[in-house]
Amino acid sequence: MQKAATYTSPEAVRPSAVAPQAFESADAEELACLLEIGQTLAGAQDLKTAMRSVLETLGRLEGVTSGALLLREPDSEELHVAAAHGVGEEAARRVSYRLGEGVVGRVAETGKPVVVPQVSREPLLLDRLGAARPPRQQEELSFVCVPVLVSRKPAGVLGVSFRYRQGRDYEHTTHMLSIVASMTAQAVKVEHLIESERARLLDENTHLRQELRERYDFGHIVGSSGPMRRVYEQVTQVARANTTVLLRGESGTGKEMVAHAIHYNSLRAGKPFIRVSCAALPETLIESELFGYERGAFTGANARKKGRFELADGGTLFLDEIGDLNASTQIKLLRALQEREFERLGGTETVRVNVRLIAATNKDLDRAIERGEFREDLYYRLNVFTIFMPPLRERKPDILLLADHFLEKYGREHGKSIRRISTPAIDMLSSYHWPGNVRELENVIERAVIVCESNVIHGHHLPPTLQTAEGTGTVTRLSLEAAVGAYERDLIQDALKTTRGSRKRAAKLLDSTERIIGYKIKKYGIDPERFRD
Ligand SMILES: Nc1ncnc2c1ncn2[C@@H]1O[C@H](COP(=O)(O)OP(=O)(O)O)[C@@H](O)[C@H]1O
Numbered sequence: 001m002q003k004a005a006t007y008t009s010p011e012a013v014r015p016s017a018v019a020p021q022a023f024e025s026a027d028a029e030e031l032a033c034l035l036e037i038g039q040t041l042a043g044a045q046d047l048k049t050a051m052r053s054v055l056e057t058l059g060r061l062e063g064v065t066s067g068a069l070l071l072r073e074p075d076s077e078e079l080h081v082a083a084a085h086g087v088g089e090e091a092a093r094r095v096s097y098r099l100g101e102g103v104v105g106r107v108a109e110t111g112k113p114v115v116v117p118q119v120s121r122e123p124l125l126l127d128r129l130g131a132a133r134p135p136r137q138q139e140e141l142s143f144v145c146v147p148v149l150v151s152r153k154p155a156g157v158l159g160v161s162f163r164y165r166q167g168r169d170y171e172h173t174t175h176m177l178s179i180v181a182s183m184t185a186q187a188v189k190v191e192h193l194i195e196s197e198r199a200r201l202l203d204e205n206t207h208l209r210q211e212l213r214e215r216y217d218f219g220h221i222v223g224s225s226g227p228m229r230r231v232y233e234q235v236t237q238v239a240r241a242n243t244t245v246l247l248r249g250e251s252g253t254g255k256e257m258v259a260h261a262i263h264y265n266s267l268r269a270g271k272p273f274i275r276v277s278c279a280a281l282p283e284t285l286i287e288s289e290l291f292g293y294e295r296g297a298f299t300g301a302n303a304r305k306k307g308r309f310e311l312a313d314g315g316t317l318f319l320d321e322i323g324d325l326n327a328s329t330q331i332k333l334l335r336a337l338q339e340r341e342f343e344r345l346g347g348t349e350t351v352r353v354n355v356r357l358i359a360a361t362n363k364d365l366d367r368a369i370e371r372g373e374f375r376e377d378l379y380y381r382l383n384v385f386t387i388f389m390p391p392l393r394e395r396k397p398d399i400l401l402l403a404d405h406f407l408e409k410y411g412r413e414h415g416k417s418i419r420r421i422s423t424p425a426i427d428m429l430s431s432y433h434w435p436g437n438v439r440e441l442e443n444v445i446e447r448a449v450i451v452c453e454s455n456v457i458h459g460h461h462l463p464p465t466l467q468t469a470e471g472t473g474t475v476t477r478l479s480l481e482a483a484v485g486a487y488e489r490d491l492i493q494d495a496l497k498t499t500r501g502s503r504k505r506a507a508k509l510l511d512s513t514e515r516i517i518g519y520k521i522k523k524y525g526i527d528p529e530r531f532r533d
């Protein structure tokens with residue numbers, strides 16, 4: 001607390017220090033007031049509201065006509081009204097003081113209290129708030145302004161106007177207000193901490209969203225085959241509308257990726273994208289996950305919890321594996337989609353949300369409807385705009401692009417500089433039937449990157465399923481002889497590629513003889529002419 005009170009008015013007396021006994025002379029009314037203020041601040045949820053009632057409490061003290069708390073924004077030279085009592089609301093919103101400006105600015109700059117016994121005689125007083133204008137003409141007011149010190153630095157000021165009374169004990173008043181100011185300072189400190197934590201989280205959130213956006217930007221979907229181009233067209237058509245989208249296609253074809261792309265290319269891009277996997281959650285959990293619950297809805301529901309529908313408000317809700325949704329949740333979902341509203345579990349309040357829905361499934365929904373596993377009415381709700389994701393085996397030209405993309409991605413991730421994929425390995429990748437689609441290809445390449453010790457991915461870096469029968473997928477195991485043969489063939493083809501078809505130089509490269517290489521070329525049916533250019 002600041003000891004010295006500066007009196008700026010000409011006839012004012014400068015006190016040496018606020019005497020300790022000043023507080024002792026506080027009357028019962030003031031103590032009750034301080035107690036109330038302490039309680040208000042201790043239970044405060046938000047500073048502005050709390051300060052308004054603090055100023056109100058002060059306003060009940062004898063002679064007080066108005067009061068205001070002005071705070072300095074962090075890293076700024078300006079003071080703004082955080083809360084006021086007895087002054088015009090409009091003025092409170094508009095008014096600001098620079099550091100050092102007027103009495104208020106001076107207190108904020110020096111951190112020392114100022115007492116103005118008679119405001120009409122103080123030219124320094126700017127009174128932008130109109131707090132020093134007496135309610136009745138000819139009436140004189142006094143003004144006491146004390147600093148709010150946070151970590152010993154002025155974070156703002158507390159100013160109070162009183163009806164002028166001759167012989168008022170200003171020391172005492174200053175002391176009393178300084179106590180209120182130091183209690184306020186605690187609340188300001190807490191508010192600053194909360195604010196900076198919130199700012200940090202917000203910052204982190206924005207950063208993460210940006211990162212997500214970049215990752216799922218259209219440009220990150222690899223593939224230029226005809227079927228993929230049709231997918232891009234459809235995404236472009238539908239993204240900016242609020243239409244419900246149903247994504248169908250085998251597992252690993254990129255449905256989730258496309259769902260992201262739709263969201264990040266929509267007008268909702270800045271809002272949340274919330275995913276729920278209908279298959280991952282047990283029946284009992286999925287409803288509370290989607291719609292949330294009220295406190296006491298079931299054992300363990302200790303507080304209200306928002307569901308994913310509410311969390312996605314303003315943004316996109318992605319219901320993945322919707323074909324696995326149980327019957328009772330299907331009904332609830334249908335209602336939520338039809339009426340755009342629902343109740344939380346165990347609640348009666350109707351929740352309205354603005355959500356764009358994207359659903360995905362690898363199931364044959366028509367068959368599921370026939371079998372009575374999926375509601376037809378829900379299907380029609382979802383089937384507004386359907387995008388079919390083509391399986392990888394139907395877009396062979398994309399295999400290489402994807403393989404290169406993943407090679408770069410995992411090379412970087414595992415700190416390896418692998419430059420290319422050998423021709424035989426490419427042949428193996430191209431002729432495989434990819435039942436697991438892009439996800440399987442991604443796994444295959446990551447594995448190859450991990451086991452590869454050189455700067456080229458060879459056939460033997462690929463899993464055995466790809467080594468056999470050139471991708472028919474009929475043979476799943478490989479004999480040692482066949483595996484060694486595949487490896488040998490691979491090495492020779494690769495060497496021939498490097499030497500542009502020269503057997504002699506290939507033999508040298510492999511530390512072998514031209515005769516042996518010639519023999520193997522025949523054995524494996526390699527055509528060296530293929531490598532000449
Ligand atoms: N066209 C594509 N370009 C790049 N990566 C893809 C592409 N399609 C799928 N992927 C990748 O394959 C994996 C599976 O994709 P995902 O969207 O989860 O498939 P689905 O939801 O259809 O099972 C993911 O890691 C994804 O990044």
Ligand SMILES: [Mg+2]
Nearest residue numbers: 252255256320
């Ligand atoms: Mg998926």
